Amino acid sequence: MRECPQLAICRFVTLFLFLIFTACTRQQDDVIELQVWGLSEGEGQIGLYAAIGEFEKRYNATHEKKLRVVTSTLGGRMNPQKLMTAIAGGSPPDVINQDRFSIGGWAARDAFLPLDEFIERDKNEPNPIRGEDYYPSTWQEAVYQGKVYAIPNSTDDRVLYYNRDLLRAAGYVQPDGEVVPPKTWQELDEYALALTKKGEDGYAERIGFIPNYGNSWLYLYGWQNGGKFMSDDGRTCTLNHPKIVEALEWMTNIYDKLGGRAQVDGFSSTFQRGVQDPFIMGKVAMVIQTNGGIRNIARYKPEINFAIAPGPVPEGQPFTTWSGGFSYAIPRGTKHVELSWELIKWLSSEEAAIFVSRVQQRYDKSHGRPFVPGIWANRKTNEVIYQRFVLENPDLNENIKKQFKVALDMMPFSKFRPVTPVGQLLWDEHVRAIELATHHTYTPKEALDIGAKKVQEELDRLNGTKDYSPMNWGYALAFVGVCCLGAFGWMGFKVRQTGIRTILKPESRAGYLFASPWILGFLILTLGPIIASIFLSFCEYDILHPAKFVGIDNYKRLIRNDPIFWKSLWNTSYMVLAIPLNMIVGLAIAMLLNTKVKGLSFYRTLFYLPAIVPLVAGSVLWIWVFNPQNGLLNSFLRMVGIEGPLWLQDVNWSKPSLILMGLWGSGAGMIIWLAGLQGIPSHLYEAAEIDGAGWWAKTWNVTIPMLTPYLFFNLIMGIINTFQIFTQAYVMTSGGPVDSTLFYVYYLFNNAFQYFKMGYASALAWILFVIILILTLIQIKLAPRWVHYETEEGR
DSSP states (O other), X not given: OOOOHHHHHHHHHHHHHHHHHHHHHHHHHTEEEEEEEOOOOSGGGHHHHHHHHHHHHHHHHHOSSEEEEEEOSOSSTTOHXXXXXXXXXXXXXXXXXXEGGGHHHHHHTTOBOOOHHHHHHTTTSSSOOOGGGBOHHHHHTTEETTEEOOEEOEEOOEEEEEEHHXXXXXXXXXXXXXXXXXXXXHHHHHHHHHTOXXXXXXXXXXXXXXXXXXXXXXXXXXXXXTOOSBOTTSSSBOTTOHHHHHHHHHHHHHHHHTTOHHHHHHHHTTOOSGGGOHHHHTSBSEEEEETHHHHHHHHHOTTSOEEEEOOOBOTTOOOOEEOOOEEEEOBTTOSOHHHHHHHHHHHTSHHHHHHHHHHHHHHHHHTTOOOOOOEESBHHHHHHHHIIIIITOTTSOHHHHHHHHHHHHTGGGEEOOOOOTTHHHHHHHHHHHHHHHHTTSSOHHHHHHHHHHHHHHHHHHHTTSSOOEEOOHHHHHHXXXXXXXHHHHHHHHHXXXXXXXXXXXXXHHHHHHHHHHHHHHIIIIIIHHHHHHHHHTTEEOOSSSOOEEOTTHXXXXXXXXXXXXXXXXXXXHHGGGHHHHHHHHHHHHHHHHTSOOTTHHHHHHHHHHHHHSOHHHHHHHHHHHTOTTTOHHHHHHHHTTOOOOOGGGSTTTHHHHHHHHHHTTTHHHHHHHHXXXXXXXXXXXXXXXXXXXXXHHHIIIIIHHHTHHHHHHHHHHHHHHHTTOOHHIIIIITTOSTTTTOOHHHHHHHHXXXXXXXXXXXXXXXXXXXXXXXXXXXXXXXXXXXXXXOOTTTO
């Protein structure tokens, strides 16, 4: 019997792929591949990558089996989704460069290996890693419940940068001519107003000081005022500590004196980085920034007359700073634990620090710029680096060297973010409290109370105030089994109706065979997760631990105790207003293009072009268009004598701004409308003209009724797409200001991939599904009343 040619082709392709896979596997067996994730990119990391290459080179010189270190920007820093999925999938990186404040959260999920055993084992070896050699703030931030989960590598601190020339011009000088920086909050308040300069149009040309610009946040001000964000035992959130309330009241007061948060944000939205840094450009007289700002000044404008001082504090309080930075950790499940530890030891050594700095200095010098090192988490290493690459660096002027020492000397006074499994949530709620208070949506006390309550609820859940039992997946599998039996029964019934011979024809078998990859992919990768999410919505699940059955608690919490759920639902519902506007604009363009004009293809392409611009690129473009000071839109409005709003920085205008942006892409719908217009029989218009109908009568009585099927389609698709709006808020506003653009899917995303509350996120997803389903069914039910389809009889 002759073999089906399609089957022969499938066998050949399968054999070919198998041989390629086998060859690749054999090649990989000859080399140890060490995965290092979370590294930064760019010219500033040349030295670090060279040090990793040096480790690989030294290893290969002394071992028969070769090593290849594969580096990636995935996973660490502020992008935890990749790392979580890699750990859950059993293929984590060997080393991760992780933002240190998040170490406690990962350790609480058993995602990282404790390193105490390695530290103790190697304490007598040359260049051991010892906690006492590190700044206390950096070491303690990597410790969770008494165990070390990461080795700090870099750090920073926050200090006050001030422009000497601007302060001198404002009269802040001693009798000997030395400029006097502010030392207290009261003085900083005074300086901020005195150094602010506004133009004739009332817009700021320079601001003395912006409380939340640079790298300060409420964390720093709360610590400066003697506040605490978590209790010592880590079980109580004290975000609404009275001293922190006072700090937020002080921040709000400065914003109000500068013209309000929205006005200040409108000014700061023009800020850029690098050579256009607002401090370098003189747009900001003072800023609280990390020591990294020194590198920026040395590279782009070393001649600027600046100085650094400790951040101003309340009267009677000691100077305080805040340090952050990164650490190397070993994810649980890695294949090369010992080799990972050896790499971390090498990168944490004084020798590696010198190697990194020397290579980076050589590279920077070859590109015509001075090298300014960062601050290392190891104090002893810093002494060497400071001596060799700052004091003995001929490319740095004396002022840069002096200011670097000021920043370095502040490190012993640094605080660090609370080490807690709710670190990310605490940070987000502290940011939300700043927005709510400074925009006067709530008082500072009320805003902090709201945040503290939400963080405390999550702490109580994690600390096990409710004892949930593990999810019994047997019931879930039984349910799926019943559904599968029902599906197979339905398929058998259809086969009997169609006839078994039709199914067994060679052409049919080949068709099913070629369709099988998609069918299997749909069943396993789409339908499978959809079904799993139904059950997960009744669970507490963080990916790394077994799911716990919580019943309908997720749904109860959403509906009863989660005001942000209702806020995000309202924000999304508001955007439904964009649907009729988009349809009207799209139809109007289509009607214009449906006329007999020259260059129709050109105009059609021109109007459709915005629809094919990537949404991220379009969002970045519209950030500039909406800039309240020098953006395209407000500049045009000023030309015609209209003072434009603050757009994205204004709570009342943020959503209308996104609706306006959406009209730019109406060309996508225009194609559908144009197809509908060209499908309307011309004799209908001719009959209407004979009856004396004008343009409006023909449009209302002929065009619109004949386009109702297209209107129906666009309405359904518009509602589905609107309820899934995400990218614009993610790129342009981060959900702000004051959660005014925190849309439903954005909130779902945060719960799933920022807090890893997969059960809660699944409940959100199914509520969204039910909402869209109900709205769609209502439209389908009402469609026969107003949707008119042309039939053969009508023709």
